Amino acid sequence: MELTAQEKTLLDLMKEEFGDRIIDWLHNVDQFSIIVKPESIFDIARFLKGDEKTGFELLSDICGVDWIDNPDQRFEIVYNFYNVTSGQRVLIRTFLPESGKPAIRSIQPIYSGADWLEREVYDMLGIEFEGHPDLRRILTPDGFEGWPHRKDFPLTYEQPHFSWNKDNPPEIIK
Amino acid sequence: MSVASRTMTLNMGPQHPATHGVLRVVLELDGETVLKATPYMGYLHTGIEKTAEDKLYYKVIPMTDRMDYLSPMSNNLGFVLCVEKLLGIEVPEKVKVARVLLTELTRLNSHLVWLGTHALDVGAMSMMLYTFREREMILDIYEAVSGQRMMSTYFRVGGLAYDLPPDLDKKVRAILKVFPDKIKEYEKLLSQNRIWIKRLTDVGNLTPEQALDMSLTGPVLRSTGIKYDVRKAHPYSGYEKFDFDIPVGTKGDCYDRYMVRLEEMRQSLRIVKQAMDGMPEGPFRADVPGVVLPPKSKVLTDMEAMIFHFKIITEGFKVPRGSYYQPIESPKGELGYFIVSDGSVKPYRMRVRPPSLINLQALETMVRGRLIADVVTCIGSIDIVLGEVDR
Numbered sequence: 001m002e003l004t005a006q007e008k009t010l011l012d013l014m015k016e017e018f019g020d021r022i023i024d025w026l027h028n029v030d031q032f033s034i035i036v037k038p039e040s041i042f043d044i045a046r047f048l049k050g051d052e053k054t055g056f057e058l059l060s061d062i063c064g065v066d067w068i069d070n071p072d073q074r075f076e077i078v079y080n081f082y083n084v085t086s087g088q089r090v091l092i093r094t095f096l097p098e099s100g101k102p103a104i105r106s107i108q109p110i111y112s113g114a115d116w117l118e119r120e121v122y123d124m125l126g127i128e129f130e131g132h133p134d135l136r137r138i139l140t141p142d143g144f145e146g147w148p149h150r151k152d153f154p155l156t157y158e159q160p161h162f163s164w165n166k167d168n169p170p171e172i173i174k
Numbered sequence: 175m176s177v178a179s180r181t182m183t184l185n186m187g188p189q190h191p192a193t194h195g196v197l198r199v200v201l202e203l204d205g206e207t208v209l210k211a212t213p214y215m216g217y218l219h220t221g222i223e224k225t226a227e228d229k230l231y232y233k234v235i236p237m238t239d240r241m242d243y244l245s246p247m248s249n250n251l252g253f254v255l256c257v258e259k260l261l262g263i264e265v266p267e268k269v270k271v272a273r274v275l276l277t278e279l280t281r282l283n284s285h286l287v288w289l290g291t292h293a294l295d296v297g298a299m300s301m302m303l304y305t306f307r308e309r310e311m312i313l314d315i316y317e318a319v320s321g322q323r324m325m326s327t328y329f330r331v332g333g334l335a336y337d338l339p340p341d342l343d344k345k346v347r348a349i350l351k352v353f354p355d356k357i358k359e360y361e362k363l364l365s366q367n368r369i370w371i372k373r374l375t376d377v378g379n380l381t382p383e384q385a386l387d388m389s390l391t392g393p394v395l396r397s398t399g400i401k402y403d404v405r406k407a408h409p410y411s412g413y414e415k416f417d418f419d420i421p422v423g424t425k426g427d428c429y430d431r432y433m434v435r436l437e438e439m440r441q442s443l444r445i446v447k448q449a450m451d452g453m454p455e456g457p458f459r460a461d462v463p464g465v466v467l468p469p470k471s472k473v474l475t476d477m478e479a480m481i482f483h484f485k486i487i488t489e490g491f492k493v494p495r496g497s498y499y500q501p502i503e504s505p506k507g508e509l510g511y512f513i514v515s516d517g518s519v520k521p522y523r524m525r526v527r528p529p530s531l532i533n534l535q536a537l538e539t540m541v542r543g544r545l546i547a548d549v550v551t552c553i554g555s556i557d558i559v560l561g562e563v564d565r
Binding site: 061065089155 | 227512
């Protein structure tokens with residue numbers, strides 16, 4: 001599928017600014033995504049919001065995906081930026097490896113709306129957002145162990161210390 | 175001599191009638207002034223996104239109802255549109271119009287509950303009785319089309335669950351007849367009411383820059399003057415054919431949000447009228463063998479149709495590899511479904527962009543430096559549903 005003029009302009013602008021930190025672009029069901037290196041996400045977010053030529057003022061969403069079969073690119077984070085004036089939407093995708101502690105720089109200082117979105121990704125997938133002012137679990141209770149949205153987290157499982165059968169923990173069904 | 179300043183920490187909720195469910199807000203107070211408000215949520219977290227990964231596509235639809243339980247049809251719509259986009263299905267014209275009709279009624283439904291509970295929080299007790307009386311008419315329509323009053327689960331991938339009932343026209347016309355007067359009645363009770371104005375004006379002000387920065391959408395964003403509505407910006411389900419306006423506010427305070435929602439109800443009525451007038455005849459499901467259930471009459475006579483029927487129910491249908499983000503304008507704001515498919519019969523990942531959760535982020539900014547009573551007003555005017563905040 002061909003790039004539209006609007007998308008081409010954006011891609012050229014980003015390539016000019018970031019060079020080889022832009023890995024690839026793709027069209028997924030006519031939706032435009034750019035794949036970038038994880039270490040550049042902060043600069044890209046600042047560029048997307050601050051630059052007059054881009055002006056993506058609204059951070060729509062941050063979503064984490066666990067690709068368990070691919071350890072080198074296990075965690076995909078999809079940032080969803082939207083330009084209210086021109087109506088353009090762009091998904092910025094980045095991949096984190098499984099090894100070590102998956103971590104990426106927080107974009108909360110740029111988009112304050114990223115605060116709870118990043119907390120949710122942290123809560124569900126265990127990805128650390130460096131520089132986030134208040135990285136706590138958001139939806140699961142205090143003392144919860146494990147990262148529920150990872151594919152190796154069992155679907156039916158009761159945390160022993162929340163359970164009535166604390167002394168005789170239930171068998172984990174995978 | 176100096177006086178030591180002492181602050182008090184007050185725990186509001188999770189069991190507090192004015193938090194609209196199980197929201198807990200920890201307030202740091204200096205006298206009656208709020209210095210800091212920290213919301214805690216997750217009391218209703220049921221892991222819908224995780225559960226969806228283990229369900230066939232059509233089995234996810236009932237779960238989406240239970241997120242924003244005041245607007246089940248909007249939730250269904252976002253999901254089915256996203257899956258249809260991934261599958262590349264085009265639905266018949268009648269389905270599109272019926273979906274618009276029902277989601278606009280849903281907007282009315284949601285705004286009515288919001289108005290009733292918000293007024294109740296602020297102290298206008300009787301509003302709730304009026305709005306719930308009118309809401310009954312909309313719930314009757316839900317019941318007529320789907321058999322359920324609340325969790326309708328009416329939309330399907332590629333169409334609707336059943337055909338529209340023959341008496342739908344009569345029921346919708348009844349709504350169109352009484353509602354304009356009812357909205358006038360609400361306005362008469364509230365808009366010029368001195369207490370209402372005092373409690374809402376210049377409370378919880380937001381600037382457009384702040385609103386965008388915090389990713390707010392829906393009436394909360396529009397009350398600051400930014401005209402972003404997914405129905406106009408990226409029309410889905412045939413919204414481009416309908417004639418309606420997007421109301422915007424100027425100051426971004428609670429009163430503006432009230433006015434925006436009230437006007438949205440009028441605009442919804444306009445859309446409902448156009449949809450009902452222009453309701454085309456035709457099938458209520460797309461004809462896509464292996465994905466959309468065949469008509470029942472065919473199942474009983476045609477071997478192939480019967481096999482498909484059986485296969486869809488037992489095995490589900492495969493969705494091509496890919497991912498798509500589908501935003502819709504739910505009554506609360508931009509409701510987005512991001513579905514990642516790995517080519518199997520179940521979603522690999524389903525992400526819901528919950529407008530309630532993201533709009534709730536603004537609470538802290540709204541209430542800082544204001545009185546406790548304003549916290550209640552602000553929570554009400556954001557219009558949250560905890561089922562959607564926590565999912």
